[in-house]
Amino acid sequence: MNPxxxxxxxxxxxxxxxxxxxxxxxxxxxxxxxxxxxxPLAVVSGVVSALLPPAGLLLVLPxxxxxxxxxxxxxxxxxxxxxxxxxxxxxxxxxxxVAFLVFFLPILSLRxxxxxxxxxxxxxxxxxxxxxxxxxxxxxxEGLITYLAFSVVFLLIIFxxxxxxSGAWIARPRKTTLSS
Numbered sequence: 400m401n402p403x404x405x406x407x408x409x410x411x412x413x414x415x416x417x418x419x420x421x422x423x424x425x426x427x428x429x430x431x432x433x434x435x436x437x438x439p440l441a442v443v444s445g446v447v448s449a450l451l452p453p454a455g456l457l458l459v460l461p462x463x464x465x466x467x468x469x470x471x472x473x474x475x476x477x478x479x480x481x482x483x484x485x486x487x488x489x490x491x492x493x494x495x496x497v498a499f500l501v502f503f504l505p506i507l508s509l510r511x512x513x514x515x516x517x518x519x520x521x522x523x524x525x526x527x528x529x530x531x532x533x534x535x536x537x538x539x540x541e542g543l544i545t546y547l548a549f550s551v552v553f554l555l556i557i558f559x560x561x562x563x564x565s566g567a568w569i570a571r572p573r574k575t576t577l578s579s
Contacts, residue, residue: 426475426476426477428475428483428486428487429474429475430490432471432474433467433471433487433490433491434490434494436467436470436471437467437471437487437490437491437494438494440463440464440466440467440491441463441467441491441492441494441495441497441498442494442495442498443459443463443498444456444459444460444463444491444495444498445494445495445496445497445498445499445500445501445502446498446499446501446502447459448460448495448499448558449498449499449501449502449503449506450502456557456558456561457561460491460492460495460558460561460562460565461561461565461569463491463495464487464488464491464562464565464566464569465565465569467487467491468484468487468566468569468570471487478572479570480570481567481570481571481572482567483570484566484567484568484569484570484571485563485564485566485567485570486563486566487566487570488562488563488564488565488566488567488569489559489562489563489566490562491562491566492558492559492561492562492563493558493559493562495558495562496554496555496558496559499554499558500551503551503554507547511543514543514547515538515543518534518535518537518538518543518546519535519538521534522534522535522538
């Protein structure tokens, strides 16, 4: 018999090498279920965000997300943590942004001349010749594509921030009050 071995495994001393696993392990998000639940409302919030820009993003997206998380909770084992709520919110915001782009990009292409005229007016207001030249570069085809690409990335970041903050806020633990 080797040192440290016991003949009977029932008489072995408890191991102190690693702590036991916690009883309430946080469960992972079921992305396929979340996708199925979030898709219809994400499309609605994306379309409303394209047609009514501030209201769609700041009101419809969080309200849709509240309904999505409420419908998702029965499928989620355990408590939905704030971080998981933020991930669900960012995921819903990404889906909503795709629907937003479907309407936003054609609107941009139809209003191209208005955007170029606005950029030329802005360039005329600048006294600095370098700033005027840079702004006029944005009226070229390459410059306009660059300007619009930066605008779309900026809007994506705004969508993700609104979605993540709303999701974390909705999934936050509620304080229970005890009435005496």
